[in-house]
Amino acid sequence: xxxxxxxxxxxxxxxxxxxxxxxxxxxxxxxxxxxxxxxxxxxxxxxxxxxxxxxxxxxxxxxxxxxxxxxxxxxxxxxxxxxxxxxxxxxxxxxxxxxxxxxxxxxxxxxxxxxxxxxxxxxxxxxxxxxxxxxxxxxxxxxxxxxxxxxxxxxxxxxxxxxxxxxxxxxxxxxxxxxxxxxxxxxxxxxxxxxxxxxxxxxxxxxxxxxxxxxxxxxxxxxxxxxxxx
Numbered sequence: 001x002x003x004x005x006x007x008x009x010x011x012x013x014x015x016x017x018x019x020x021x022x023x024x025x026x027x028x029x030x031x032x033x034x035x036x037x038x039x040x041x042x043x044x045x046x047x048x049x050x051x052x053x054x055x056x057x058x059x060x061x062x063x064x065x066x067x068x069x070x071x072x073x074x075x076x077x078x079x080x081x082x083x084x085x086x087x088x089x090x091x092x093x094x095x096x097x098x099x100x101x102x103x104x105x106x107x108x109x110x111x112x113x114x115x116x117x118x119x120x121x122x123x124x125x126x127x128x129x130x131x132x133x134x135x136x137x138x139x140x141x142x143x144x145x146x147x148x149x150x151x152x153x154x155x156x157x158x159x160x161x162x163x164x165x166x167x168x169x170x171x172x173x174x175x176x177x178x179x180x181x182x183x184x185x186x187x188x189x190x191x192x193x194x195x196x197x198x199x200x201x202x203x204x205x206x207x208x209x210x211x212x213x214x215x216x217x218x219x220x221x222x223x224x225x226x227x228x229x230x
Contacts, residue, residue: 015054016050016054017054017055017057017058017061018058020048020050020054020055020057020058021057021058021061021062023048024039024044024058024059024062025062025065025067025164028062028067028068028078028164028168029067029164029167029168029171030171031171031172033078034078035078035079035080035081035172036077036078036080037077037078038074038075038076038077039059039068039075039076039077039078041055041056041059041075041076059076062076063076064161065161065162065164065165066079066085066089066165067079067164067165067168081168081169081172081217081221082221083218083221085165085169086169086214086217086218086221089162089165089166089169090166090210090211090213090214092162093159093162093163093166093210094206094207094210094211095207096155096158096159096162097143097159097206097207097209097210098203098204098206098207099150099152099155099203100146100147100150100152100155100159100206101146101150101190101193101199101202101203101205101206102199102200102202102203103149103150103151103152103155103199104146104147104149104150104194104199104202105193105194105197105198105199105202106197106199107149107150107151108149108194108197109149112145112148112149113194113195115145116142116145116146116191116194117191117195119138119141119142119145120142120187120188120191122138123135123138123139123142123184123187124184124187126138127180127184132175132180136167136170136171139187140167142187142190146190146194146206147159166210166213169213169217170213170216170217172217172220173216173217173219173220173221174220175216176216179212179216182212183209183212183213186205186208186209186212187209189205190202190205190206190209193205
């Protein structure tokens with residue numbers, strides 16, 4: 001017997017405002033929407049071909065993530081990166097990274113380790129060619145793969161709510177050659193821990209890895225602080 005539900009509908013994986021949220025988040029993270037500027041809502045609506053309703057829904061989400069501030073009658077402004085913000089976000093993210101590594105070593109499969117190994121080799125090639133943007137892209141995929149292997153959706157939700165702020169801070173800070181070499185070496189240690197499923201050590205390495213990122217960004221903020229900010 002045929003019923004009204006016999007044909008499966010083709011659902012969209014993401015709503016329009018979710019797609020907008022992802023797109024604008026990337027613009028903020030990579031600096032296309034610079035810190036301290038007012039978000040050009042009209043221009044964004046024209047660029048993406050959308051009305052202001054889904055755009056403003058997206059801006060509200062980004063405000064909850066700390067990437068924007070919403071001011072009554074003044075619109076949305078891209079948040080500035082401050083040392084106070086770093087000191088608040090990075091320790092929490094470090095704890096989440098550490099837990100993701102510990103849980104991943106309990107649940108990760110050989111196939112997942114193999115896929116992360118492929119990503120690691122790609123990342124090292126980008127390091128050797130000094131392709132920083134591509135290096136960061138694969139680096140992020142590695143951390144996401146470890147998070148997925150942890151098999152904990154609550155952890156993943158909290159992690160992703162902070163990830164954009166950490167990525168943005170890392171993106172704006174110039175990484176010295178010494179720090180880049182150190183970060184790549186730390187990823188070698190991460191890979192070793194995964195392959196031996198040493199969750200205790202991986203937890204320590206991932207937390208240390210993020211602490212070193214914090215030091216890099218903090219130094220960049222100090223070096224680029226204007227006299228009016230001091």
